[in-house]
Amino acid sequence: MKIAILGGDGFVGWPTALHLSDAGHDIHILDNLSRRWIDTELGVQSLTPMDSIQERTRIWHAETGRRIHFKLIDLARDYELLKNWLAEHRPDAIVHFAEQRAAPYSMKSDRHKNYTVNNNVNATHNLLNAMVELDLDAHLVHLGTMGVYGYSTVGAAIPEGYLPVGIETMDGETVSQEILYPSNPGSIYHMTKCLDQLLFQFYARNDGLRITDLHQGIVWGTHTEQTRRHPQLINRFDYDGDYGTVLNRFLIQAAIGYPLTVHGTGGQTRAFIHIQDSVRCIELALKTPPARGSRVEIFNQMTETHRVRDLAEMIARMTGSEIAWLPNPRKEAAENELVVRNEKFLALGLDPIRLEDGLLSEIVDVAKKFAYRIDRSRVPAVSAWTKEIAPLINHDPEGKRLKSAS
């Protein structure tokens, strides 16, 4: 298959490109490299030393003889460029990662809120619009987030995208309908993924586009089978307070003897998936496109759930780290249950990598190996969700308070 990977230079995009190239597909990365620009803006960098996309694809070719093509296109701003590229290449499938994907970054300031909304909505809409304009019947696989559901506390299992509801008619009968699971986003970033869902629903209904939306949990891990083949194929690893996910930041903290920072009670339950499983899920989704005219196919792309404090305790046991309890910069429930249905990928043959089995190697092979590159002042999460929360957060750019605690 000819596959376009939009955002193929990113954290999940890059290993997906390698995985699918390795499986024999003709891979074309389209990316505006905005994630590298944001590193520059924030003055942070990947823990792992990461080469340019041009160099990475050159190495991949040298190692495997396979080409991964790269084209610099800004999906949100360059509609005509995108349309012309699609018209020329007419890919069989499109994997869409090309959105700003950090909740804390989306909440940093009004400028970051506007950027995230404008970038994500226009990127997705430009793509859908161009596909219809070109009569391009490619299968679109989008990386969404578990966060569209919010983190419900009602104790119900989160289904794969749709919720059956009964609507009472004027005659007193109850008619059953399946609706998109009601969205309850926890940040501007998560909200844009909810907006995406409505865009997908409309274009599937009105124009018959074939779309799969993957509601992904927090991705952990660094290496996949392909990124291990050469040091310069290594994936990025974010540990800063904006782009580093909770687990990555715990690993870094453990590696450098910094206390594990838990926000609030740590009672937040989150869904996780290993990067290797993530790229396998994307391949499975590509193999099972929905029929033209059917509704958007939705998978929950996660393999296990954990409370944040349980994760911290697990890592503390493995490494002897201490735990530091900090105020929560997010506006969210202090404690939540999270039960997620993921039978669809399991039925397609996914055999998950378990967090408990893989964590220690992440600490040794990645976090400790590159610990010399860590800027400890960038580990704390400082983007506040509201103006009321901002003054409560521990602004401690030098990490002094934690340094003395450790």
Next chain:
Amino acid sequence: MKIAILGGDGFVGWPTALHLSDAGHDIHILDNLSRRWIDTELGVQSLTPMDSIQERTRIWHAETGRRIHFKLIDLARDYELLKNWLAEHRPDAIVHFAEQRAAPYSMKSDRHKNYTVNNNVNATHNLLNAMVELDLDAHLVHLGTMGVYGYSTVGAAIPEGYLPVGIETMDGETVSQEILYPSNPGSIYHMTKCLDQLLFQFYARNDGLRITDLHQGIVWGTHTEQTRRHPQLINRFDYDGDYGTVLNRFLIQAAIGYPLTVHGTGGQTRAFIHIQDSVRCIELALKTPPARGSRVEIFNQMTETHRVRDLAEMIARMTGSEIAWLPNPRKEAAENELVVRNEKFLALGLDPIRLEDGLLSEIVDVAKKFAYRIDRSRVPAVSAWTKEIAPLINHDPEGKRLKSAS
């Protein structure tokens, strides 16, 4: 109250500005005048001769001694200008009409789809973002549409915004929740209003903004008490295939002896409200703001529903017009029921103007009076909803087929 009216130069915005000015409020119109630019793009004009916004406000001052202020701001593009204006003026309330509001225009081409999404989402988001940034606790009243619900055929009455659903927990209990009524937009334009709903829900929950969303039906009628005061205060009247609503186009057709063009079976049921009632509803909504921290207040702003073919027959009876049956450019159900709850405005004292009582004066006082200005070639609706529908539509720019039929 100091009230900012965003889009206050438009079809409902202008009479709202006059109505609220007349009621003693301090009115500030912010508008980018895009609706006038679109007239220029399409080569059409309001049936009624419409003065510039500067001239209109001058006349209003001369007639009443009251000032309506005007500021040219593009909400979607000029975030900083908007923020600075809000910081300086800090209005008590904001009425938000500033979106591209025609479904056929939103479906004309890929450029129009992108424009509508980009303009409407950014206009609404910029406003919400600036309000939070400025700690501006103004009551935001937004003009939404009945079209967010889609036109359900299940035979249930459409509630005012929220639907109670039961969610089954892991323990087998059923927990009741009220969710935003599941959206089912019929065009890109309608979809943007669904996206707005999610933006409002997020900002009400995260930042406590006080928001009222008015799900309005099709507005008919031209005059309000205030626009009648001087010929140069007259409201706009759109009759072209993109901006003219079904009823306006029937009135024009009746006035010039053109057959009434019904698309499809005419079995589409739509909700209607008179322009005078619309401005009264907005005033009622402004008087009853939701409390800070409560959910978005949603009203259905409509007073009666009719099938399109029943409307055509009503007008044919009044005027002796013929009816012409044409293919439907929209992708929609041929026939639908529509029952809408609107008890909330009735409880606040709304006493509706009935369509059957007001139609004849619209034909005589507006359509026939200005019939000399009609360009009959612009009456047909030609924006097709999908590529499959486009070739089926009667492209008849000269109106020849209908001319010979009449």
